[in-house]
Amino acid sequence: MITMDFDGAFPVQPGMSLLDVGAGQGRHSFEALRRGAVVTAFDMNESDLADIKGMFGAMELEGEVPDGASGSVLHGDARSMPFEDATFDRVIASEILEHIHEDDTVMAEIFRVVKPGGLVAVSVPRRWPERICWQLSDAYHEVEGGHIRIYRASELVAKLSRAGLQPYKQHHAHALHSPYWWLKCAVGTDNNDNPAVRAYHRLLVWDMMQAPFATRFTETALNPVAGKSFVVYLRKPEANV
Template sequence: MKPVEYDRMFREEDVYWWFVGRRRLATVLLENSLPARNLRILDVGCGTGAMSRELMRFGSVVSTDLSALAIGYGRQRQLTGLCCADATALPFADASFDAVVALDLLEHIADDLLAVREFARVLAPGGHLVATVPAYQFLWSGHDLALMHHRRYTRRSFGDLLASGGLSTVRLTYAMTALFPIVWLVRRRSKKPGSEEATIQPVPRWLNKVLIRVLDMENAYLRRADLPYGVSVAAVARRIR
């Protein structure tokens, strides 16, 4: 990502509806999938560290990001276990972790299959990957350019990627469904030549609270069932051997 996006993320990650909703989505997937606590967890592409902080209630956390700037923000959150590392060449031994978390990371990586294979390598047998990616190429906009994305995914393409990387899919669903019409309209309007601006824009406090509440209701539904479309694709996958 561009440096300005890390600064924006650090300032907004604790309160902005998108980050809060995505973090709570990951928590729902983790609570439904992980068999125990006191786990060894790797947060790949940790960004400025808010998710890593949440993960600490599940066990010990190692947080990696390719950006030294992101790692610096993580230190400001007083996180431990920070490591500047490439997701396609993780500096850890085979079977080092019980869970790997990668939220909105794979779209940034040219060789996303190599990254998934690395996730599978560092997972212990029976270990789980929890990951999210942006959905639908037709939603491509200046937001994706600003965040230096290579692609967006469908449920099928994401599932195929995980299988090719040596993981067995446990759960594969769309997410951020309620906000799909709004995001679709915003992205269409932002498709101007040369436009490269992330759509993390200030909203009134009352609206931010409403959007968080909407995503909370959606995430509660995801505890029981999948969603047929959405702005994101979310997956839980397992290493078999």
């Protein structure tokens, strides 16, 4: 499930250096690696990083890694990243800022490590679908490491702009996932054996694996109204000469 628009607003070309902040399960890191980038998956969860490292190795064995591309993992805290200033051509921060109290600090770090002229892609849960999840289930957000805030789109863009980044495009994504999470929140976020949850999950997996026209068209049409994620793309200004 790819959130960022690698084919349009956020192009990743062979040889580019890319940082995936809060990489999670690595979905964006894997896609960037397939496109020839030099990828660093950065996260606090060492178990997730071990899985990503294993997948990087499997991709190389399967011939999915272009010449010159590479994938590495690094454990650390997004509030204080161990990189030199202006290190990366591209930075992704997908669904992490809603977990961190010091989001301004993370935004400042993202600005610091991206190169002048480099691009940043940020996604967070969209406000109104997220509010429904919070209303249906305390367990959805009142857990260690869970969501601590719900952003307005304008609030997120303003904060990133104050950090020094210049927004140039935005959109919504994953409309088909909004009802799935409402359903999970209604029956219990850990109740994966619920028949309705299992059936909907099978539908989402089928859609991700097969990408049939009917579901792709439906989600594209519904994203502006019900997309679960809000995505904004930003640029770090070129350095003054």
